[in-house]
Amino acid sequence: MDSYSFLLSLALILLFTKIFGIASAHVHLPQVVGALLAGIILGPSGIGILHQSDFLVKTAEIGVIMLMFIAGIDTDINELKRTGPAACLIAVMGVFVPIIGCGGVYYLFFGSGFNQLNMLKAAFVGVVFAATSVSITVETLNEMGKLKTPVGTTLLSAAIIDDIIGIVVLSVLSAMGDSTVNPGVTVLKILAFFVFTFVVGFIVYKVFKKVTIHHETSRRVAVWALAFCFIMSYCAEKLFGVADITGAYFAGVILCNLTKSRQYVAKKITAASYLVFSPVFFANIGLKTDLSGINAHILLFALVLAVMAVLTKIVGCGVAARVTKMSNRDSLAVGIGMVARGEVALMVAQKGIDGGYIDSSVFPAIVLCVVIAALITPVLLKLSLSKGKVPDSTPVSLKQI
């Protein structure tokens, strides 16, 4: 009968992410901070009544896929075209500045000599902090109604590009330690993914328009859109080695051209997302955080690494944004928006452990940094974007929570 405990886990996650989320909103923090804290408090590092399970991990994965799909379907293509070049520069700076900065911190604390393994280990810790987890930023911007601003679109584009660059660098690093992975093949696969997305996108868009004629706001459109999103996520991972969330995002971008169905699909999938999947995603990040193995040295390392992880993104991306002629205020917001790390960072760290590049004693520190970066992003972002504005009156801003 223990097969029913997943119902209790789900209920606890829904209750507490919402209660903590509302509490966060009441002290003018974004709801995601509350949701992440709920996960940490309920999980192994807190009172320990919730634990990761295969079911929760998969439900959380669907949660992040849905968030990215909704971000994609809400994309303003014209805005994306305008922000493309800027986003590229921001992404490149946002990958290499943290690799150097965070890798440097690791070398400072644990580097015992100037050999290839030590360099690889430092670089691996750096790469963990290369990829921005845009989902937290998306949720925060969405909550503030700023997702479709130039800052929002630039951030989304930059985070997508930065995932791709991060994955290329990861593959190159893995290849340096493992002769079975060919970096050239990796780059070719990533290029193939974009050709695939372009061709499939063109065909699917035409088919969608044809079969949903007279059914623009029927259940079938939402069901098929979600099925397409899952297929793109799966193909991205399995065929091309690109992150599933990248596939989900582009599935959304393809369908954002369906002018009549777009809002309907986004609305229905948003309901499924906030009712079950996205609370599990945020709580699951908290559950992953096992803080028990931390001592003073690791804690100091974690704090310095966290400061570096935050500053390198703000400075690297902020400067890049300023170079592309954004205002000081928007450049700062872009830099802050890129600070969040999440599931991709944890995935890279896990790969580092599996490959022997990250020591298990260092792992909790890395997880802590990812959590700090994830926690601090919405706070800083909200501060930077609401500066000089009158805050919304509470009843209105809390109405939709």
Next chain:
Amino acid sequence: MDSYSFLLSLALILLFTKIFGIASAHVHLPQVVGALLAGIILGPSGIGILHQSDFLVKTAEIGVIMLMFIAGIDTDINELKRTGPAACLIAVMGVFVPIIGCGGVYYLFFGSGFNQLNMLKAAFVGVVFAATSVSITVETLNEMGKLKTPVGTTLLSAAIIDDIIGIVVLSVLSAMGDSTVNPGVTVLKILAFFVFTFVVGFIVYKVFKKVTIHHETSRRVAVWALAFCFIMSYCAEKLFGVADITGAYFAGVILCNLTKSRQYVAKKITAASYLVFSPVFFANIGLKTDLSGINAHILLFALVLAVMAVLTKIVGCGVAARVTKMSNRDSLAVGIGMVARGEVALMVAQKGIDGGYIDSSVFPAIVLCVVIAALITPVLLKLSLSKGKVPDSTPVSLKQI
């Protein structure tokens, strides 16, 4: 990387349950028939590209819980009070007539002597067909817009009561073979469940009204309602040994008194249900059906058993309905609506295998009967309820699919 195949499974389920569902609707069959067939065709008994997994089983469980919760929150309490006595009689007849009829068929085919074990085995096969799976009937009635008619409400009430009687009989039978289960304790637990539901329902309803003041149509109401539904499902199973779907149904009944939030909650949970959970539930019934172990003798047994399983519900419940002064047409509809068997029947059959009361060679026949009953119910129900009426014009009836 095989950890991503659940995305492909979900996509296939969404695509094919919808395509088969639309095809069913085009030939004037209910969509659930198509959805069930999609599961059989994609699953081990068909082309075998889909298989049961822990994730799909849990997602399907949430699907049936959501369907029952939505049925509960759509309940018209005044209608239920009116139909209560009738529903009781229908449920009692709907439990005992099939136990005698289907048990008799088993004894006819496999009964080798008049001893306690043989009687127990026959009674166990009978009990498998005691509990109606109301979810298929609910979906069909919902699709036809007839869920809130006297027939719909009587069916729902009768199916709930019939689950409870079925579970009591199952416990008594188990107790006869196993001295560790006390039938008296089982009855006490079921009574305790209703006291618990009444007390918790009273408190939760008051708390809900208080904390959702000014937020009747906010996300938090839908999230909390769903969390409450999961908690009630969990408690029903874990604390009282009652089926989780009974807990979900009563959670819905408790919240159907929230006049302002009721529609909003039902709408949002319905979106999550049809987008992910209920397609998985229906496909999963199809996936469970392994037809490979069937030979001529078993097939003949299955067919006779299926006819008996269908007729005993139609006659038993139909006569009971007629006795309570329903019209001939409505009595027939009630009898037919009670024909469907589903997850409770399969669960009882599984318990029978575990306890040695059902031979593994007989199991496929029982599964086949459950599927036949599940497939035939919506067809017969639609025929009986639409008799003498002009069918809806296709574009309108297919609009919401």
